[in-house]
Amino acid sequence: MTKGPGMDTRGEPRSELLALVRSLKERLQVDGELGRPLSYLTRPIDFADVGTAAIKAEAEAPATGPASSGIGSNLEKVRGELGDCRRCVLHRTRRRLVFGEGNPKAELVFVGEAPGADEDAQGRPFVGRAGQLLTKIIEAMGLKREEVYICNILKCRPPGNRNPEPDEIASCEPFLIRQLAAIHPRVICALGTFSAHTLLKSEAPISALRGHFHSYQEIPLMPTYHPAYLLRNPGAKKQVWADVQVIMKELKK
Ligand code: URA
16 A cells, blocks of 8 residues: 555554553453463463454363363353453443453352442452442351352443443343353342343332342342442441342242
8 A cells, every 4th residue: 555645654553562462461361360370471472372362262162270160161251252342432441341250150149230440450340349348248148259259230341430321231231141141140139220220121210129039031139239329328238238138048048
């Protein structure tokens, strides 16, 4: 191609390099999440191997990490197919994609709304103030955080923590559906309005939805208040405690 006046190609190598760094970061994140050895960091990198296709191929290969058996490997597949997701605008402003974490065979899954600033920085769900409160709730239920699975409706942070847009939910939901199908928990707890509305296809207020089980793909689903709401309205902790007791009773059956 002939370069015309004013055509500046200096940006191309830079954007290629940025794309390469981004792919490498994504791969490190995926491998870290899946507990894979990062041995390629100490040997020369085959650059042809860095990218979404490679992430996908590896995620589909027989895995050897701690989350490798049975249902765990289905979850790995979902993570692999999500790859370095650019399906909606949120990829432009996110720092890290937050897939979810916990036991791939969990009996209980918590589904929140979307990563906030702390989650975006760390690539892990519910690690900020609301997350610390969620961890306390889990422990008060007699469980460890590692025993349950925690994820969100959206895998990327909406800028300024604004509400998720319908098209962002539509892009992300297929992955949540597949995550939940891979884990197949005994109970799901939907944290807050967006989570409950997305999973139940209902527009009823969370105050009316909470307190009793609904059904998601024949799995009992308990909507309750979001921990961030509890930080602003500590009086609602009583109701959340009542909701988690109903969950505990179901898990003991
Ligand atoms: N709020 C959410 O809904 N999810 C997180 O991961 C953190 C805060």
